[in-house]
Amino acid sequence: MKKLVSILALLLALSLVFSGCGNSTQDPADTSDADKTGEEPLRVAFVTWEAQGDNGFCDSCVSGVKRIAEEFGCEYTILEAGGDTSKYTQIVDTCFQWQPDVVFASCNGFEEQLCKYADQNPDIKIINIDTILDNSNKTISSVQFVQEEGSFMAGVVAALVTEGGLEYSNEEKIVGAVGGNDIPVIRSFIYGYEQGVAYINPEIKVETVYCGDFMDPVLGKQAANQLYAKGCDIIYQIAGVTGDGCLEAAGENQKYAIGVNSNQNGNVPGYVVTSMVKDCGGAIYDIFTKIMDGSYKAGEHYRYYYGEGGTYIAIDEYTESILTPEMLETVREVEEKLINGEIEVELYPDFWVD
Amino acid sequence: MSWNLILTILSSAFSASIPVLLAGMGGLFTHHANVFNISLEGMLLVSAFTAVAGTMSTGSWVMGLVYGMLGSVFVSLLFAFFVLKIQMGEFITGIAINTLATGGTTYFMRQMFNVKGTLTSPDIVSIPKWDIPILRDIPVLSDILNGQPWLFYFAFLVVIPLVYIVLYKTRFGLRLRATGFEAKAADAVGIKSHSYRLIAILICGVLCGLGGSYLSIGYMRMFSENMSSGRGWIAIAIILLTKGQPLKIMMLALVFGFCEGLGMSLQGYEIPVQFTYMLPYVATIIALFLDSRKKKSVGNKKA
Structure with a gap:
């Protein structure tokens, strides 16, 4: 009996831990309700190894995706692993089961899997943010910030x-x-x-x-x-x-x-x-406008230089009060x-x- | 190396090693009670979080400190419940508690304050810093030791002597050590070894609570995910290496803190960072080695 209690208690404790790490990894309800009649809206997915709420890289990417969804009327989904390597396979699988047209990815460990999907689905536009990633068919593009x-x-x-x-x-x-x-x-x-x-x-x-x-x-x-x-x-x-x-x-x-x-x-x-x-959201938005006007090239390494959509220094009222x-x-x-x-x-x- | 820099390194060696030191003082009680307590890390982390949450909700550092200690005592009660009450393995319980602390504090930080990574806020009130009149006028010492949070002086002037006295000069300390040495024998002469272990775990909780609070509202004024960053583990290592002797724990914690700072400044001299990162660990082992050699030669003379 004592053993049973202790095992149950440990399980309870562990479940708390996992609920702590767990974020909304897959949330199909998160997709915006675009009009499904007439022309199908483009489906945009963002897969990240991180989680939202970091006031930095990830949030910036998400804001870019949301901006795309608003302006172009796309459906979108965000898949986050929250830094948990055991969820990498799951989020990438879920992402491609969702049948996206465009995938923005921030990889830190699931590069190979992404390449595998990219080779199988040459029509899906996959853009890797912040690092260079090349699959054998050269269909993945990369975004780098200078x-x-x-x-x-x-x-x-x-x-x-x-x-x-x-x-x-x-x-x-x-x-x-x-x-x-x-x-x-x-x-x-x-x-x-x-x-x-x-x-x-x-x-x-x-x-x-x-x-x-x-x-x-x-x-x-x-x-x-x-x-x-x-x-x-x-x-x-x-x-x-x-x-x-x-x-x-x-x-x-x-x-x-x-x-x-x-x-x-x-x-x-x-x-x-x-x-x-580092304005990742701006870069994502820029890539998407390229996709829309047809100037996007698969397999390209895009470099973002100084300015909005790339890297820049933030000058606001705090800066003005000091300098x-x-x-x-x-x-x-x-x-x-x-x-x-x-x-x-x-x-x-x-x-x-x- | 400029004089100014040396003073800064010395000063941060003292102030940044307080969490390790306090966790070490707490952990030595469980060490002497023969409870293998690896949950120091979790206790530090939880109390660092609850201390910040306490000051933010009440606006007072006193409550922050109280919350910090309560958080850590809660963890130690949890540990005591599993280890003493339902007799689960100390190691497994410790690991579960450390994992719970990392996940739990991250979870509550996101739920309660809606931030990820670091929690900073003007509402966090830090422990007041003391400007000590006599110390202020002593040239070098004032730069190193003056103007620290009062918990700093409390740790050195009250906690360490008290721990030493309790452990070696009181009946409680003697019985505690007896319990750890041979629980059955202690039980046979009427010492309730069970309650001694419980008290040791609780003392550990209180001292880790002070250490964790010092981390988040004393030295820093913020909480970040996994803020304890292995300080609890270093404390455990130091306790094991010194066999739980309070003064040696203090010495090694300071050596470690000093070398951490020294390592950083050595980067300015073209020394590869891999070596400078290693320095505190290597130095701690060397310090211990020298210490043990000294003892051995004394032993030889006796023989």
């Missing part, structure tokens, strides 16, 4: 802050960067950042710390404290949740920080100067030069292999 360009602008802002003698800047010409881990994609951010800093003044030093963890804000705070102690007055964080610790350290040390991926300017008001935003009007003007000028090609940002060679 984060070097957004980071370049972050570097420009950082250099202006350390040069400019703002309220909390110091004498030393040092700026900092905190990376989640020492991997090529993070290095590509820093590569762009360094170029941006050097564009304003090549003598400014860039100090980088890698935390080795994307999920530990305590480490992020320690790293940021160290960089501020070394004389940095502004830090660019590229470290996910770890980076939230850096932003907090900025407020506590009364120094500046730059956010990443989504607009984090309001997280620690007055200290987060700007954020390097002087002259600085903002310089930022705008550099931005313009970057967009019209006067400035060329080098790409990090180890990351952009193809």
